[in-house]
Amino acid sequence: MSDAPAALSDTAADGAAADGAAPDYTAPIDAANDSASNGTAPGGTARSDFPVDRLAHTGIRTAPVAGVTAPTAEPVTAPTAEPVTALTAEPAAVPAPGTTAPQRPLGPTGRPLPDLPVPTPLQRHGPARVIAMCNQKGGVGKTTTTISLGASLAEYGRRVLLVDFDPQGSLSVGLGFNPSALEGTVYNLLMERTARLDEVICKTNVDGMDLLPSNIDLSAAEVQLVTEVAREQALARVLGPALADYDVILIDCQPSLGLLTINALTAADGVVVPLECEYFALRGVALLTETIDKVTERLNPRLRVDGLLATMYDSRTLHAREVLKTLVDGWGDAVFHTVIRRTVKFSDSTVAGEPITSYAPGSAGADAYRQLAREVLVRCHEG
Numbered sequence: 212m213s214d215a216p217a218a219l220s221d222t223a224a225d226g227a228a229a230d231g232a233a234p235d236y237t238a239p240i241d242a243a244n245d246s247a248s249n250g251t252a253p254g255g256t257a258r259s260d261f262p263v264d265r266l267a268h269t270g271i272r273t274a275p276v277a278g279v280t281a282p283t284a285e286p287v288t289a290p291t292a293e294p295v296t297a298l299t300a301e302p303a304a305v306p307a308p309g310t311t312a313p314q315r316p317l318g319p320t321g322r323p324l325p326d327l328p329v330p331t332p333l334q335r336h337g338p339a340r341v342i343a344m345c346n347q348k349g350g351v352g353k354t355t356t357t358i359s360l361g362a363s364l365a366e367y368g369r370r371v372l373l374v375d376f377d378p379q380g381s382l383s384v385g386l387g388f389n390p391s392a393l394e395g396t397v398y399n400l401l402m403e404r405t406a407r408l409d410e411v412i413c414k415t416n417v418d419g420m421d422l423l424p425s426n427i428d429l430s431a432a433e434v435q436l437v438t439e440v441a442r443e444q445a446l447a448r449v450l451g452p453a454l455a456d457y458d459v460i461l462i463d464c465q466p467s468l469g470l471l472t473i474n475a476l477t478a479a480d481g482v483v484v485p486l487e488c489e490y491f492a493l494r495g496v497a498l499l500t501e502t503i504d505k506v507t508e509r510l511n512p513r514l515r516v517d518g519l520l521a522t523m524y525d526s527r528t529l530h531a532r533e534v535l536k537t538l539v540d541g542w543g544d545a546v547f548h549t550v551i552r553r554t555v556k557f558s559d560s561t562v563a564g565e566p567i568t569s570y571a572p573g574s575a576g577a578d579a580y581r582q583l584a585r586e587v588l589v590r591c592h593e594g
């Protein structure tokens with residue numbers, strides 16, 4: 212795996228966070244990331260190479276966002292009351308002088324919300340768009356987003372396959388499966404040439420949504436794949452026969468940038484990056500996009516960043532509002548308009564082993580993921 216970055220554990224990614232030093236909110240995101248990866252103090256230059264052109268396909272450009280390529284011009288610790296209030300008050304957008312453009316309400320990211328139509332039913336299914344849910348940090352909402360987005364897409368009539376690609380098997384548990392009782396898992400498909408996809412795929416309680424489960428066996432695959440031919444393409448090979456049967460395949464990645472995640476990125480058309488609205492969450496984004504760039508250059512030229520998703524947002528805290536503003540200032544249209552707020556309903560639904568869309572169908576959390584599903588379909592030119 213000469214090209215792929217060395218496996219970067221959760222703790223390694225958070226190394227700078229764990230050193231007990233007071234957070235340096237004035238450090239550029241990229242510099243912070245560098246410190247996370249090499250343990251040195253922040254002090255580099257602001258990132259200016261985010262591939263914004265990759266978002267051209269999204270069709271969402273509601274407003275030019277200043278500083279798309281030069282994040283964190285504003286120190287996070289020097290908030291002014293105005294812009295932050297604007298994020299929560301969600302007033303109507305002010306049209307430019309001399310125009311009569313209809314007013315669109317501002318969303319929680321401070322940008323006018325685009326039109327997100329209810330998706331039209333499909334006459335036929337496939338080929339699937341493969342989306343990897345990726346962030347080397349744990350606990351940011353990857354698994355929750357995989358389940359909830361998948362269930363929302365299924366509600367809109369899309370055929371969905373969820374791939375549990377984390378040896379912890381949280382996705383399988385979150386859908387009510389017992390990982391240690393599974394007969395076949397994604398591990399068997401990766402390592403045994405005779406294993407059959409249709410024998411491993413499980414139906415879930417959500418109509419139209421299936422699961423490719425996993426358990427702790429998958430951790431062995433990371434080691435065993437190293438000596439395999441085309442080790443980065445193993446998951447793409449496994450998913451090949453499923454493409455025709457589904458509209459969307461969502462891969463729930465493990466919290467690292469190791470070989471399993473490289474496999475997910477190699478198999479994917481798009482990446483969604485869930486990010487907790489918390490300062491340290493910002494520190495990993497540049498490192499992740501660097502990895503995505505490498506995979507795009509060397510293994511999978513069709514890979515796109517579908518979007519950065521702010522999760523666990525609490526509009527009552529200044530900190531969360533500042534982090535969201537920093538995210539939008541720095542990454543512009545790459546940030547989804549949909550923001551997932553913090554609510555205990557997500558933990559409750561995990562315990563219940565079902566998606567929030569069926570556990571609490573009328574909740575704000577369920578609605579947010581339905582909106583995300585619409586936004587994802589619009590970004591993928593499928594409305």
Ligand code: ADP
Pocket residue numbers: 348349350351352353354355356381466522523524551552553554555557558559561
């Ligand atoms: P990851 O897969 O990135 O490790 P998870 O999706 O497992 O993250 O989420 C970590 C924890 O946070 C879980 O207990 C989950 O129920 C909870 N959680 C996820 N999203 C939210 C949210 N929007 N509000 C509150 N809790 C959340």
Ligand code: MG
Pocket residue numbers: 353354355377381382463464
């Ligand atoms: Mg997870």
